[in-house]
Amino acid sequence: MNRAPTWVGACLVVTALASGFVGESRLTRFEFSQPHMGTLFRIVLYAPDAEAARAASDAAFQRIAEMDNAMSDYKPTSELMQLCARAGGSPVAVSDDLFRVLAAAQDLAERSDGAFDVTVGPVVRLWRRARRRHEGPDPERLSKALELVGYQKLRLDPAARTVQLLKPGMLLDLGGIAKGYAADEALATLKRYGIESALVAGGGDIAVGSAPPGKAGWRIAIASPEPPGIANPKSKIQNLLLRDAAVSTSGDAEQHVEIGGVRYSHIVNPKTGVALTGRSSVTVVARNCTTSDGLATVVSVLGLERGLELVKAAPGAGVLFVKETAQGVRSWKLRFPSAGGSRITVAQANPKSKGKGQRPEVKKAPL
């Protein structure tokens, strides 16, 4: 895994500092972090006391660990890997969680004509090897791996809650969607513990619940869409105010490899087996993090035109697409940051238009 400095990405800006009142009870801000799923998960929440905060965050982290144990493709003991071990055999009964993630993945695969495809496992493995060795995958191996790829070779039966992998050797990879699902589940766990105002961040995937007490939303900064080395990188930071929503960033900033002067992303095109090239970053706002995570990955594969079309068709989703072109870094927006919908409230913090010191206005954008 090659971790390079981030030139663009979603990062969290901690805003709500003080405690506040909600109804009669005083709520205090607490923050926790733990490593899971190959990244650092962070929880920020408002609770009446430290004990309640600790109990809720412990349960949420435990839920994330559960998801990791079920969906990791690094752990041979995971439910996912046990399922893959039975590829080519009869349908296998799986847990609710695994079924739900696979169902969401298949739905996105259909909507994107296979640009999002969790059967890319064999190809992703070859590119991971390529990253370690700094040499491209062997073309023969790549074409063999491609024979195992295709979302139609993955069959789900919702009534029986079974999953069947039609070809032996198939390998599923939930790296493009599982973190978002885990963030959603962690947020739901916090709610079950009575915590409404909370934020769960797993790397570039962030899910938020109700706004912090007295605030319009959680402030999330989308870092500068500028290459490193510019005079004032902060100038291009965009702020989002989110509540009951999620935001995810995908791109080649964090994980990539350079082979023969070409920069390859950890996201691959399932049709060609080739890792994406060219610097781009896609940030998606949606009603939940499973959706934003999957969409951010697939928009990266589809590119600007088809990617934006797909987001347009997703209720309540919006996108910021940043790309390095021959003319320099350029960005495109669709319903961003004003992604709408009844449950999403997004506001752009724009102090210039509102006057200094004033809180940004919260706008509810139509779908």
Ligand code: ADP
């Ligand atoms: P990150 O893991 O950095 O949050 P993404 O959410 O974009 O980034 O997920 C990238 C991961 O998704 C890859 O590391 C790989 O495991 C998986 N993946 C790569 N290409 C595809 C694809 N075309 N469809 C679905 N999953 C993919």
Ligand code: MG
């Ligand atoms: Mg993703």
